[in-house]
Amino acid sequence: MTKQDYEMIVTYLENSDNFAAINGCGRKTKITRKTLTKVTAFGHMAVTLCAQGFVKCSGVIMGKKVARYVYTYKNARTFYLGTGSGLTEVEIVAGLTLEQKMNVKCHYFFRMHALFGARANVEPPAVGDAGLPTDRAVEDGGPEMGNQTGRSAVDVETNVVRTPQQNRRPQQSRGDASVQSVDDVRSSGKTVRSRDRPPPLERKTSLIIAYEEQVKEKLFLMKEAQDQKVNFKDAILEDRRQAREQRESQNSRRDRSYA
Numbered sequence: 001m002t003k004q005d006y007e008m009i010v011t012y013l014e015n016s017d018n019f020a021a022i023n024g025c026g027r028k029t030k031i032t033r034k035t036l037t038k039v040t041a042f043g044h045m046a047v048t049l050c051a052q053g054f055v056k057c058s059g060v061i062m063g064k065k066v067a068r069y070v071y072t073y074k075n076a077r078t079f080y081l082g083t084g085s086g087l088t089e090v091e092i093v094a095g096l097t098l099e100q101k102m103n104v105k106c107h108y109f110f111r112m113h114a115l116f117g118a119r120a121n122v123e124p125p126a127v128g129d130a131g132l133p134t135d136r137a138v139e140d141g142g143p144e145m146g147n148q149t150g151r152s153a154v155d156v157e158t159n160v161v162r163t164p165q166q167n168r169r170p171q172q173s174r175g176d177a178s179v180q181s182v183d184d185v186r187s188s189g190k191t192v193r194s195r196d197r198p199p200p201l202e203r204k205t206s207l208i209i210a211y212e213e214q215v216k217e218k219l220f221l222m223k224e225a226q227d228q229k230v231n232f233k234d235a236i237l238e239d240r241r242q243a244r245e246q247r248e249s250q251n252s253r254r255d256r257s258y259a
Helices: 004-011 018-025 038-049 058-082 087-095 098-105 109-116 135-140 153-158 174-187 206-258
Strands: none
Touching: 004 018, 004 058, 004 109, 004 206, 038 058, 058 098, 058 206, 098 109, 098 174
């Protein structure tokens, strides 16, 4: 598209009714398929702009052009809000302005920024914080864990006050758990396998055996083909030798007949 085409798009979108028909009245931009299929949206926009000298296109193509234009604006906006997006010394000496520099990255950048700069899909309303609680808050069940009093619901109902040490659950060591589980298994009469002893090696699966057989068969066929190739080469050399001897004998007979 030419610069004039971009100007026509921006001018059309600056109309509040046209902008609302395409992007909606709220701060969120419509991304559903209904906008692309409405005659009053991109179809009407294509008809209106084509009558004013815009390149001939349908409503779907017009929607893709506008989406591409907005995508270019968002990339330019990222550069504009980033560090080091100002003018360099060379640009200042050359007399380049910030508006001219941004218009190189996106035609009519500041006009597009006035239209889409506050949209929710361009500028998020807020960025959430992880807000990970501290170890003390986790242990005490403090306000960072959603409990302002640090007491459980049962304690609140029964009006029981517990210390943080009482709120902690007793932890059982892994050794005790393993011994208990082994005792349970032994009491049931089953065989107990030591966890420290590695399990015995398992036999090769049928898939590995089949793969090894295929490899052996392939190697055998390759060797047989190589032997056949050598034999075929020897046969060709033998035929050539016999043909050469036959020609030499015929030539010698011809020479004797002429003599």
